[in-house]
Amino acid sequence: MSAEALAPIPDVRREARNAERRRLLLWLGPPAAWFAVFMLLPHLSLLYVSLGHMDYVDFVPGFSAANYVKIFTVEPYLGVTFKSFNNGLMTAVLASLIAYPLALWMAFGVSSARARALVSVLVILPWLASYMVKAYAWKTILGTQGVVNSLLVSAGVVAEPLETLMYSRFAVILTLTYIFTPFCVISIYAQLERIPPSLIEAARNLGATDLEILRRIVLPISIPGVFAGAVIVFSLAFSDFITSTLVGGPSDLMISSIMINLFGVSMDRPLASAIGFLMLALAAVLLVTMQWVEKRVQVRF
């Protein structure tokens, strides 16, 4: 009797468990499908194409490492990849250095919430302007007839306009830093904002100076924000080609420009794919390294 009375319960339970499973599938299905279709599949096809070669207009599939060997043995592929990597790193470091004081001031120097919101908007506002417009703007600032040169000449600092400001690596890094710094500001600010004022007050009550508070409390806690911002900026600057095309000099070739040309001029998709794979690998190495460093310097509270 009692067994019969209890019998339906496992069914109900199983039913509930199945419903739970269906729900889980419904929620996890789309992100998993997204990951498979837009992450896994494209990268696998990238790898597949990079192992083949072109025969006139036809792609010939294969399993040859020839394209990878070429990248490492024939100039300019590896050299330009590292130069672009360097540009990305330099931009990330400069953007972080510029962003940090600004984020610090936003988090601790601006007292009213309204003023803070206003500063945040001002930091993000340039993002509403088109990327090309911002890059072009630097042409009018740095050009021989530009704002900087006009000021320098009229102030008598230089007799002739400086030719090196524009169409140089300097112009490329400056423009990239200008365009991408807001990413660092927002990322660092989000981290600093989380520091409770009580923590700072406690440190001060115990006799810590402002510098000590910055060095021993604020800086260590903000490291993840700095790294997150730097990684985003690095990835964007590493793969950029528009800025170097617009304001770079004759030698400021970026690896993405080469990739576009491989597609657009010589139709060598396999070699372009191999370079793409190398870029992904380099970025992955950098990410893993940063994660490793972050684990060692990060402070939790």
Add this chain to the structure above:
Amino acid sequence: MSDRVLAAILAALFLPLCALPTAANAAGRLNILTWEGYADASFVKPFTDKTGCTVKATYVGSGDEFVAKLVGGGAIFDLASPQSDITRRLVDAGAVEAVDLGRVPNAAKLSAVFQRPAWLEKDGKTWGVPYTFGVVRIIVDADKVPNPPQSLEVLWSDKYKGKVSMWDDLETVYTAARLAGVKDVYNMTDAELAKAKELLLRQKPMVKKYWFTAGELDTLLANREVWVANAWETNLVNAWRAGRNIVEIVPKEGRGAWTDSWMIARGAGKNPCVYQWLDYTATPEAQAAGHKVTGFGYSNPGMLDKLDPQTRGYLKRLQMDDPAILTRVNWWQTVKRRNLYLETWNQVKAAAN
């Protein structure tokens, strides 16, 4: 949120993605794969009014897109307008069909050089109708460069260090090869390619900027940042309109020239709108309207009479209607070893200045 609502939202989000592209080659409409400006409303609308054919244009960002989208791309497009160094690739790949010139009466009125040109001929058939062209001009700022030599040497002269701008294109490799005395610049041997590279490296200190768009060169010239360049006709015309004393030199080593042609995607010839478009875009009226948009040269010399006197004057000064000049320029041809040319060009650009 209930499961059903979520499922409905997901369905609403993803189902539209499954909608099929509209069938190609539909009667009364044309799908055109082309450069921006080659299907401008200013001359497409009169075409639609006259023929009833609506035109849907898809724009390419670089020449290879013609190959990528037409070769094995399914029958999405009816017409395409590739440049002369790509036409043969499309013919060889079987992506296009031969043109029945009897159905394009206006094609007979195109300049002599565009009557069955080499880059559109194969197996005794013609595979396209020439549309636009441009001669790559060597230009100098006459205020800064008095009495320039009629030679490519001017682009290599260290008197103009940092004042030279070259087109960021394989054309600049061809230009160096012409200076090196290479006979067939579109089919160079390794040794010839190496000679061209050596010259390009020697030129680098003179180069301020490899220009990427014609507008960019306009700005460099307007700011007097550049005195010597290889350029498009639009650069000269824009400088003349602004009253600048910029002149063209005709190098004894020869000049390169590009040209785009309308080609019919395989199987699209049965769409009646296709031949109507080919004939219409060969008329002086449609080509004059096209010139207003692009500033390029057009294949029917009759188009000059449909332009305003000032523009006509500029084009006459550029000898855009002179058959003798057009026969002498070095028209772009298929470069079999395009990847090696590009690699050389990238090596030059990557080298330290």
